[in-house]
Amino acid sequence: MAESRNDCLAAWMDEHGMSARELSDAVNEAIRELTGHLGSTTERTVFRWLSGENRWPHERQRRALQAVTGRTATALGFVPRGNRKPNPAPPLEDPVHRRRFCGTATGSAVAFAMPLISASSRPARVGTSDVVRLRDHVENLVALDAKRGGHTALERSALAGASEALGLQRKSTTQRVRQRLFAVASDFTATAAWSLIDAGQLDDAGKHLDRALTLAGMARDTEMIMQVWNLRAMLARQQGEYAEAIAASQAAQATTVARRSPLHTSLAHARAAIGLAHQGDHRAALRSLGRAEDALDKADAHAPRATWIAFYGPAEFYSITAIVRDVVGHPAEAEAASHRALAALPQSYRRNRAHTTTRLALAQLHQGDVEQACATSGEVFTIMAGDPLPGRMRRNLGDFQRELITLAPASHLAHEWTDRYRTEWSTRGHCSR
Template identity: 65%
Template sequence: MSERGMSVRELADAVNDAVGRLTGRPAVTSERTVYRWLSGQNRWPQARQRLALEAVTGLSAVRLGFVPRGKQHDPVRLEEGSDVERRRFLGAAASTTAAVTISLTPNASARPSRVGTADVIRLRAGIERLVALDDERGGHGLEHVALAGAAEALGLQERAATQRVRQRLFALATDYTAQAAWSRIDAGQLDGVEARLERALTLAGLAQDSERSMQVWNLRAMLARQRRHHHEAVAAAEAGLATAVARRSPVHASLAHARTAVCLAHSGQARPALRHLARAEDKLTKADLQQPRSSWLVFYGPAELHSLTAIVHDVVGRPAEAEAASHHALAELGPAYRRNRAHTLARLALAQLHQGDIEQACTTSGEVFDVMAGTALPGRLRLLLGDFQRDLLARAPRPMAHEWTDRYRTQWSGS
């Protein structure tokens, strides 16, 4: 429940929806029943509830922590009903589990007339898969899938069972639309991104979700900075900092301060940038990073803050501090964040180059291609390597600069 951000009421609704799909009859799982599961008072739910839980979560009842009664250890054994009903129920359970855990867009003819929490969970799983792909190889190429997810969420909200489900679907449509915008930003294809972000901000308003609003302002700041509209980038970052979620959540506040610091540094305001960086560090020390977070924010923690710190220090002319921060970021980054590791290595190479350590900078930049081997380089990473090449040509002996260009031209242009 924590991983999926579900309340007791939402889990009860999801189980009832799943039982209704599987049997064609409404179910009456209550919040009290869920509390009995959580407390261990009921250690083995009724058969239909077990199968519904498995359909909703994609995990077996035993994996969920339930204990079979007596000597029976088959978590999907039905304890009641005829053999015909049992086979029909199990077959339906298998198909529903597949829809919830695998398919982003189920067959339209199989959709229920009433849209509930199970649909929210399925769509949330879809955005989590997109975020995982983005972490592994970059967001480029995911735009069309993300837009399809947004369209489905908006289509389903018209048949939402409750206002809460409707708002959650609007929030998911925001997530998918923001992911589509990020896909273009990461690819370095900035045309049309602003329209996507305007749409995402509208959807966040319909969802009445300040966290999604901050998500969009964070991307707008990144877009403006990439376009070198630095004052606009600062304004967008400050708008994210002013959201309700940034005021109440230390982890959100930390990211908002760090993003503001980066934008201020690029606008030539070094001292305010460093002040915001210090606030970002302070806020992160107060954050409970073990608490579940929205999929778009999972990336943020000590590693990302060190990466953003490296950018700020390098831009304001403190390359030694930038190099140290980059090393800290690389030490903290998990193996799933392959694209982020490559990006941090490129920033590290720039910091080394700006200190005059040309040979080491060339070696470090070469590691970017090793990390991303087998995957096309995102456009944003290509642009950063372009910055490295330009600075290398300006600072290094011509033979060394040309040797770097010749060595990596094929990988760079063909990645």
């Protein structure tokens, strides 16, 4: 029977940025932890798995693969001997749903505040399997953020993860693993910063980003460096430091990953467009927006991408377009872009939908359609029903309220909306800390 490439294993390796050599090393280390003897898996073995030449590893390797990846051999695309057909690849899922929770998956921040690896189970030598385990914890926190929004308990858990990664980095390991641990520590620290940004607690976010950038530099990880500059641009804009936001976006454009990836290039130009629009350089803002659109058109939508940038695509670009167009005084174009963003957003992206709906309401308000704007902004509370409103969302709604009162101070609609806003604020406006 013709050999069948193992796309499931290849997809897992792409998602985790792991080479064949690194996977073989991780499997051998896992075998040593399981049996007391270092495994003999080679880079050639992994290539045979990927090509389908070896469709069912021996038992020790299967157990080690499960320890490294958290997936069974069949979930990784391997086929037990005697099966004529390989198991079909699992259906693609939303990036948030694809991430695994630890333990019972309760989503509790308390679970993430616990040590990631117990002291008694830490191996004397650190390997790639430890990096994979820590990366999974980062993704768990990202999934928790997607569910609950930014909050200080998540920040504390992320900082605990960074401390764990740095503690392992000091143990005996290879230079490559050491750099990967620095990268994971940077990712944890950037996650802590983002949690504060989303919660609207901006004072300490910059300190975390400074630390994340230092760790990313030590890791020589251009993807992480780009992630930090992206967050720095977002933080600076929220602080009203538009020149800094533009400079951070330009630093993101200069990273190696942005120079080689149209997707990253597009995001960096889109961030610059927002900063330029707020600074008042409208012509430059629209030029940057055009560059972002051109680059996004060249990006491969099906190419593997890092978790942090999984959110960016046509829907997010249209949402950013709505912001830029509204700020430069084109509310009709902003309204159209908001509708395009909402049409492109997956239903599971509730917070993105709520943010974009707020921007749509502002665009309608800026066109003088007070009744429609109030109706649209009220949908935000329906979209977020049952969940607290993160700090950024509360700030956006506050902006809408202030502009509504400014543009229509005597309108009964403005008074009705304000009364509802106060009610929603008092009953569930604040994320738990």
